[in-house]
Amino acid sequence: MRSGGLSRTxxxxxxxxxxxxFLFPIIWSAVASVSPSAGSNQxxxxxxxxxxxxxxxxxxxxxxxxxxxxxxxxxxxxxxxxSLIGGYAFAKFSFPGKNILFLTTLxxxxxxxxxxLIPLYLxxxxxxxxxxxxxxxxxxxxxxxxxxxxxxxxxxTFMMRISFESVPGELEEAALVDGSGSFGVFxxxxxxxxxxxxxxxxLFAFLAAWNEFLAPLILINSSTEQPLxxxxxxxxxxxxxxxxxxxxxxxxxxxxxPCLILFLLxxxxxxxxxxxxxxxx
Amino acid sequence: xxxxxxxxxVPAGRRLSxxxxxxxxxYLFVLPTLAYVAFFFVxxxxxxxxxxxxxxxxxxxxxxxxxxxxxxxxYGSVTDSDLFWPAVRFTIVYTVLAxxxxxxxxxxxxxxxxxxxxxxxxxxxxxxxxCALGLTTASLLFWGVYSGAIGPFGFVLDWLNSVGxxxxxxxQTSQVSFLGSPNTALVSTxxxxxxxxxxxxxxxxxxxxxxxxxxxxxxxxIDGATRWQTFRRITLPLLRPSIALSLILCIxxxxxxxxxxxxxxxxxxxxxxxxxxxxxYREAFTLGKMGIGAxxxxxxxxxxxxxxxxxxxxxxxxAAD
Numbered sequence: 001m002r003s004g005g006l007s008r009t010x011x012x013x014x015x016x017x018x019x020x021x022f023l024f025p026i027i028w029s030a031v032a033s034v035s036p037s038a039g040s041n042q043x044x045x046x047x048x049x050x051x052x053x054x055x056x057x058x059x060x061x062x063x064x065x066x067x068x069x070x071x072x073x074x075x076x077x078x079x080x081x082x083s084l085i086g087g088y089a090f091a092k093f094s095f096p097g098k099n100i101l102f103l104t105t106l107x108x109x110x111x112x113x114x115x116x117l118i119p120l121y122l123x124x125x126x127x128x129x130x131x132x133x134x135x136x137x138x139x140x141x142x143x144x145x146x147x148x149x150x151x152x153x154x155x156x157t158f159m160m161r162i163s164f165e166s167v168p169g170e171l172e173e174a175a176l177v178d179g180s181g182s183f184g185v186f187x188x189x190x191x192x193x194x195x196x197x198x199x200x201x202x203l204f205a206f207l208a209a210w211n212e213f214l215a216p217l218i219l220i221n222s223s224t225e226q227p228l229x230x231x232x233x234x235x236x237x238x239x240x241x242x243x244x245x246x247x248x249x250x251x252x253x254x255x256x257x258p259c260l261i262l263f264l265l266x267x268x269x270x271x272x273x274x275x276x277x278x279x280x281x
Numbered sequence: 282x283x284x285x286x287x288x289x290x291v292p293a294g295r296r297l298s299x300x301x302x303x304x305x306x307x308y309l310f311v312l313p314t315l316a317y318v319a320f321f322f323v324x325x326x327x328x329x330x331x332x333x334x335x336x337x338x339x340x341x342x343x344x345x346x347x348x349x350x351x352x353x354x355x356y357g358s359v360t361d362s363d364l365f366w367p368a369v370r371f372t373i374v375y376t377v378l379a380x381x382x383x384x385x386x387x388x389x390x391x392x393x394x395x396x397x398x399x400x401x402x403x404x405x406x407x408x409x410x411x412c413a414l415g416l417t418t419a420s421l422l423f424w425g426v427y428s429g430a431i432g433p434f435g436f437v438l439d440w441l442n443s444v445g446x447x448x449x450x451x452x453q454t455s456q457v458s459f460l461g462s463p464n465t466a467l468v469s470t471x472x473x474x475x476x477x478x479x480x481x482x483x484x485x486x487x488x489x490x491x492x493x494x495x496x497x498x499x500x501x502x503i504d505g506a507t508r509w510q511t512f513r514r515i516t517l518p519l520l521r522p523s524i525a526l527s528l529i530l531c532i533x534x535x536x537x538x539x540x541x542x543x544x545x546x547x548x549x550x551x552x553x554x555x556x557x558x559x560x561x562y563r564e565a566f567t568l569g570k571m572g573i574g575a576x577x578x579x580x581x582x583x584x585x586x587x588x589x590x591x592x593x594x595x596x597x598x599x600a601a602d
Contacts, residue, residue, distance in 0.1 A: 012400070015393060019407035025476065026410065028433055029422045037431045078317075086314035093307030101315060108322050110589050112537050114561040115578035118571060119328035120321070126344045150321040157314065182306040211415020213540045214558075218566060229417040233544060236421070245431045248421055255418040263413035267406065 026256065033250040040246030050250035057235050057247070059224045061254070067141060068210055068227040074145035075209035076202050079152045083201060087160025087194075088186055092172070102157070109154045117218045120147050124219060140225050144216055148209045156201040163197030164190060199269040207259055228255055332575035339569035348572065355576040364563075365577075368555045375467060375556065376535035382475050384527045387482025388520075391490055394483070409480035416477065420544035423473040427459035427545070434459075463553035466546045470554070473541060478534075482527050489523025490516070529592045536585065557581050 034046050042049030055061045089095075090102050127137035137143050167190055175185045191198075216230045226234070232251040236243070328344070333355055336348030359365055390408050394401045411419065429435050438457055445451030459469040493516065501511045517524075539558040542548060548555040555563075561581065565574025 015400075015404055018390075018393075019404055022407045022411060022476065022480070025419075025422055025426055026414075029425065032425060032431055035431070039430070082313045082317050085310040089307045089310035089314075093303055093310070095304040095307040095311075098307070098311075101311065101318070104323070105314060105318050108318070110533070110585060111322075111326065112558060112561075112578060112581050112585060114537075114539070114558045114565075114574075115329055115582050116322070116325050118561070118565050118575050118578060119325035119332060122328065122332065122342060122344055122571070123325065146321060150317060153314070153317060182303075182310075207413065207415065211417055213415075213417040213543075214562075218562075229415060232421060233417065236424075243428075243430070245425050245428055249425045249431070252418050252422045252425070255421075256414050259413045259415065259418075260410065263410070264406075267409070 026260075029249045029252045029256070033246065033253050035246070037246045040244050042246050050244075050246040053244065053247040054235075054250045054254065058231060059226075063224060064226060064228045064231040065254070067225055068229075070141050071145050071148065071212075071216075071227055072206050072209040074142060075148045075152065076205045078145060078149035079156050079205040080198065080202055082149070083153065083156035083160045084191075084198070085186070086157050087197075088164050088190065090157065090161040091164030102161070105157050106154045108150060113151065113214055116150070117147070117215060121218055140220055140222070144219050144227075145209065147215055147219065148212055149205070152201075152205045152208055155204060159197050159201050160194065163194040167193045196269050199266055203262060203266050206262065210259065211255070329575045329578060332572055333579045335572050337570075337572035337575065339566065339571050342571050351572060355572050356580075358573055359576050359580060362560075362564075364552060364555055364560055367552070368557050368560045371467075371554060372536055372538065372556045375471065375538060376532055378467070379471050379474050379535045379538075380528065380531045382471065383478055383482050383531050384486075384524065386475060386479045387527060388486050388524070390479060390483040391486035392516075394487065395490055405480075405483075408483055411477045412480045414477065416540045417544065419473060419477045420541045423469070423476075424545055427469055429458060432459075460546055461550060463550060466550065466554050470541050470545050473545065474535075474538075478531075482531065485527050485530075486520065486523050489520045493519045525592070525595060529589065532592070533585065533589065536581075536588075 033050050034042070034048060036042055036044055036046065040050055041053040058064070086105075090098065124137060124140075124143050127143070128134050130137070171189050171193075172185050175189050180188065210227075211229060212227070213229045213233070216227050220226055220230065223231075223234075228251075232248065232255065235251065236248050332342070332347055334350060334352045335342075335355075336351045338348060342348060394405045394408070414422070426432050426434070429438055432438075438459075441457045442451055445457060451457060458465065460466045497515050497519070498511065501515055506514070537558050538556045539562070542554050542556055542559060543562075546554040548559055557577065558581070561574050561577045563574075564577055565571045
């Protein structure tokens with residue numbers, strides 16, 4: 001937009017209107033969650049009745065939030081641990097089979113979620129019967145986090161690879177000459193330089209895991225182990241007759257808050273990480 | 282891809298062992314990725330092909346006993362299902378609609394927020410915020426927005442219905458609603474998706490816009506090009522790689538749509554908004570026919586691979602320009 005005198009005001013009005021269009025639904029849901037509505041726990045006047053419903057339903061809101069938090073943190077851990085050293089290897093080392101493994105990792109992107117979830121469901125049942133692995137696989141949330149992690153792996157590995165590649169070789173070389181091992185170089189020189197990449201990958205993995213619906217729908221049977229999104233959709237479906245829209249919108253607010261806080265806090269890093277060439281060309 | 286470390290001079294005798302140890306470290310660092318990809322991607326892909334060839338009932342199917350071999354029938358019954366072709370058609374219609382709108386609107390937004398500044402910063406954040414929400418959250422949110430009971434547009438529906446009743450276009454049983462008829466359900470769901478993802482495509486296209494050298498625009502200005510000419514002859518051609526990337530991501534994502542339809546329309550009304558992934562879920566987990574679900578998902582996988590191959594060829598062609 002040119003900064004001409006006349007074209008400015010209509011420009012502000014138009015773009016401001018667009019911004020409101022994008023912000024409106026979020027603001028509306030926050031207002032609706034405390035507004036009176038028929039069939040909810042908040043029939044008269046404004047208040048937090050819908051949140052009371054939310055806290056008490058099923059196994060209780062704290063359980064579901066806890067489940068979601070555990071799955072999200074585990075997913076971030078698995079994804080970061082794997083893609084950090086993996087991306088380092090792909091960027092700075094050459095070894096036979098490197099390209100095949102990298103392309104196979106990227107190929108995960110091309111495979112539909114559902115295609116993988118069907119066999120992973122079967123593998124989960126099988127893994128639970130095994131001697132040692134069974135201990136881990138029986139922790140359904142750990143299994144769910146491993147499954148969610150694999151869908152994040154292509155983006156994470158790609159992102160970490162280009163982050164490491166953009167660190168100048170001289171830095172690393174100097175440290176190697178000074179007698180640092182590969183791991184020392186990694187920890188002291190490279191890790192601080194790839195921080196925007198780490199934040200982007202971590203944020204992506206967290207948001208994806210916190211919000212995932214289809215995988216827990218298929219993999220989690222017990223109602224006490226449901227993550228929040230699944231529990232909320234079930235809350236909505238269980239209410240027979242009058243539908244409780246109010247508490248659903250309260251649930252939307254609870255789901256949205258951590259995402260919005262993280263997003264606003266990390267927005268700069270995240271957009272920067274994106275812009276630094278993740279998707280150029 | 283030769284890093285500076287390898288390229289440096291090392292005494293000839295030590296070179297081999299140096300390379301060996303670098304190789305070994307490389308393998309060591311990549312080991313978790315290898316294990317992860319092998320167990321959670323390669324094995325499942327082989328397994329799903331195996332399952333698609335067997336009866337494999339939800340409650341009895343195990344890895345060691347997937348039921349009787351049912352090879353032609355599993356794949357045959359996929360296309361026999363009354364829902365299959367309608368689901369394929371619906372998914373394609375939705376993909377075309379969502380992709381056109383998302384990439385078009387994403388481009389419009391990117392052009393709006395090109396030049397940095399405080400106001401533009403606010404705009405970027407506003408357009409991006411819906412991306413931070415999950416699709417499930419956004420779907421539940423819009424489920425409320427679209428409801429006659431608490432939705433902010435309830436009065437519009439009431440008005441439309443009362444006018445429609447007077448004109449004889451609407452009856453008690455055919456009230457106008459956002460999700461009630463096949464077409465409005467499709468449009469309403471697409472609106473949700475556009476709201477949720479437009480900012481994401483804005484960012485991708487913004488990165489592309491900002492990689493166009495300023496000199497190009499200056500040269501065009503000197504030649505007296507109009508805004509439209511500049512956009513048509515400079516911006517669009519140089520943006521082709523970013524547009525192609527947006528198209529690939531958007532088409533793939535839309536073809537795999539599930540959450541938004543599962544939550545907003547449940548495939549209704551009358552199974553008119555069933556997508557192929559919903560069909561997979563329905564066969565495998567609602568009807569318990571995992572073998573057939575696996576077969577449908579192999580169909581989708583192959584379709585997607587072919588489509589992506591075609592698109593990547595297009596992307597490579599445009600990148601060479």
